[in-house]
Amino acid sequence: MVENLLEIKDLYVEYKTDKGFTGEKQIIHAVNGVNLDIKKGEILAIAGESGCGKSTLARAVIRLETSKSGEIIFEGKNVFEMNKTELKDYRKKAQMVFQNPYASLNPKMKIIDILKEPLKINTKLSDIEIYEVIKEKFEKVGLDIESLNLYPHEFSGGQRQRIAIARALVLNPEFILADEPVSALDVSIQAQIINLLRELKNDYKLTFLLITHDMSVIKYLADRVAIMYLGEIAEIGSTSQIFINPKHPYTKALLSAVPQISGEQQERIRLEGELPSAANLPKGCKFHTRCPNCMDICTQCAPSEIETGEGHKVKCFLYMKLNK
Ligand code: SF4
Numbered sequence: 001m002v003e004n005l006l007e008i009k010d011l012y013v014e015y016k017t018d019k020g021f022t023g024e025k026q027i028i029h030a031v032n033g034v035n036l037d038i039k040k041g042e043i044l045a046i047a048g049e050s051g052c053g054k055s056t057l058a059r060a061v062i063r064l065e066t067s068k069s070g071e072i073i074f075e076g077k078n079v080f081e082m083n084k085t086e087l088k089d090y091r092k093k094a095q096m097v098f099q100n101p102y103a104s105l106n107p108k109m110k111i112i113d114i115l116k117e118p119l120k121i122n123t124k125l126s127d128i129e130i131y132e133v134i135k136e137k138f139e140k141v142g143l144d145i146e147s148l149n150l151y152p153h154e155f156s157g158g159q160r161q162r163i164a165i166a167r168a169l170v171l172n173p174e175f176i177l178a179d180e181p182v183s184a185l186d187v188s189i190q191a192q193i194i195n196l197l198r199e200l201k202n203d204y205k206l207t208f209l210l211i212t213h214d215m216s217v218i219k220y221l222a223d224r225v226a227i228m229y230l231g232e233i234a235e236i237g238s239t240s241q242i243f244i245n246p247k248h249p250y251t252k253a254l255l256s257a258v259p260q261i262s263g264e265q266q267e268r269i270r271l272e273g274e275l276p277s278a279a280n281l282p283k284g285c286k287f288h289t290r291c292p293n294c295m296d297i298c299t300q301c302a303p304s305e306i307e308t309g310e311g312h313k314v315k316c317f318l319y320m321k322l323n324k
Contacts, residue, residue, distance in 0.1 A: 005175055005207045006038040006061070011070030013053075013060050013231075017279070026279040030056035032231035032286075034070075038175075043201060043208040045222035045239075047254065050213060051275050053231035058179050058211045062096050063087065074175075092122050095168035099180035101160035105152040111163055112148040118171055137166045140203075141196060158189035165196065169204070179211045194221055215258045219243055224311075227251045230278060230286040233305075237312035247314040249291050285317070293318060 013031035030053045038044045046054045059065040061072055063079050072079045074090055082090055098104040105114055115134045119125055125133065135145050141162040152160055161181065168176055181197065182190040198221060200206060210222060218225055219239065226236040227248060235248040246252050253269040271290045276282050282289050288298040295317060303315045 002039040002041065004037045005040045005074070006209075007071075007073040008034055008036040008038075008057075008061070009071040009073065010035060011057070011060065011072065012068040013056050013065050014068050015065075028278045029281055030231055030278055031060065031067075032281070034228075034231070034233055036226060036233065036236070038207060038209055040207055041201075041205055042223040043197075043210055043221055045210040045212060045218040045225045046228055047212060047215060047218055047225060048228035049275055051278065052228045053278065054211045054228050055179055056231075057228070058096075058177050058209065061209060062094060062177055063090075088122070092171045093173050094175040094177065095171065095173040097161075097164055097168050097176060097178040097181050100184050101157065101164040102152060104164055105160060105167075107152050110149050110151055111155075114152075114163070115148075115167055115170055118167065122171055133170055134166075137169045138163075140169070140200070141166045142192075156189075157185050158192060161185060161189075161193055162196070165193075165200070169200070172204075173206070175207045175209070177209045177211070180213070181210070182217060183212065183214060190217070197221060215254055219258070227254065230276065230281060232286055232315065234287065234316075235312075235314045237309070241309060241312040245309075245312075247308055247312070247319060248287075248316050249293050249318075250287050285315070 011031055011034045014027050014029050016025045016027055018025070034057060046057065048054050056065055060067055067080055074094065077086060079090055112134065115138070116130055119130045119133060134148070138145055138148065143159060143162055143166070152163070155163065178197065182193050185193060194217060197208070201208060210218070212218060222239050224236065224238050225242040227234045227242070227250060229250050235242065235246070235251045242251060243255065246255055253271050256266055256269040269292065273290050276289055284300050285291070285298040285303055288294045291298065297317055303317045303320060305313050305315050306319050307313050308319055
């Protein structure tokens with residue numbers, strides 16, 4: 001059995017908004033009782049609409065957000081209880097690649113200095129050793145070391161994302177959290193970056209948490225998929241379980257919007273209404289306000305998680321009834 005690298009246990013994250021028109025601060029319930037295991041060497045994708053809580057979850061994993069309650073366990077330690085030294089070590093092992101490579105690279109620094117920075121802060125390597133690491137990683141992501149003395153604006157969007165990936169790699173991490181890593185790029189460049197991530201996963205034996213709203217990216221890259229809705233995991237399974245035999249009505253709606261390579265487009269399931277506000281969560285099943293299969297019970301009670309196949313779990317009363 002493959003070991004877990006990271007375990008998320010009953011995690012709740014909430015934060016307060018600034019005062020709005022009402023003059024009142026609101027509490028946003030961004031992550032609501034998430035349980036997830038990320039296995040060593042896998043790519044686990046978290047999918048869902050914008051505002052579903054997936055980026056907040058990612059930020060909590062890297063401890064850029066604090067939790068209201070729950071645990072995130074990495075190599076046996078709760079990241080929320082790590083001391084300074086343990087946290088420094090965790091941040092070496094767990095790196096993040098952001099959506100917008102231009103915003104995540106300091107425009108006033110040369111690329112060589114951007115890549116040197118984490119090595120200077122976190123290691124005792126000599127200047128020659130640092131250069132060797134940078135050279136290896138820069139070439140690994142497909143860039144020419146002749147360009148190390150350039151500034152971020154002198155690169156294309158795809159090249160900048162390669163630089164951001166090289167920066168994430170210089171400390172030899174075990175775990176990469178990639179938040180919408182290709183969504184800011186041209187479609188023609190997206191495939192190159194997806195291929196690169198896959199190659200890096202195999203060559204460096206990396207584990208990935210991939211955050212994306214793009215089901216096509218997930219289909220190509222992920223080993224398992226968790227579908228998130230209003231801060232909860234609605235369904236989780238292997239990529240083939242989710243794409244071939246989706247259970248949750250929300251998953252089915254997300255997949256119906258994915259273009260098919262065969263050209264045989266399935267009928268699009270259009271969801272009524274907007275995603276409800278995370279400041280005012282619906283009672284019962286959180287999806288009931290938009291669900292085409294909603295029953296009376298769904299408006300009153302929250303379904304618990306049920307396993308419908310090996311590792312394939314769904315929160316929906318439709319399957320609880322079938323399994324009675
Ligand atoms: Fe739809 Fe009810 Fe299932 Fe929720 S529990 S997804 S409302 S059928």
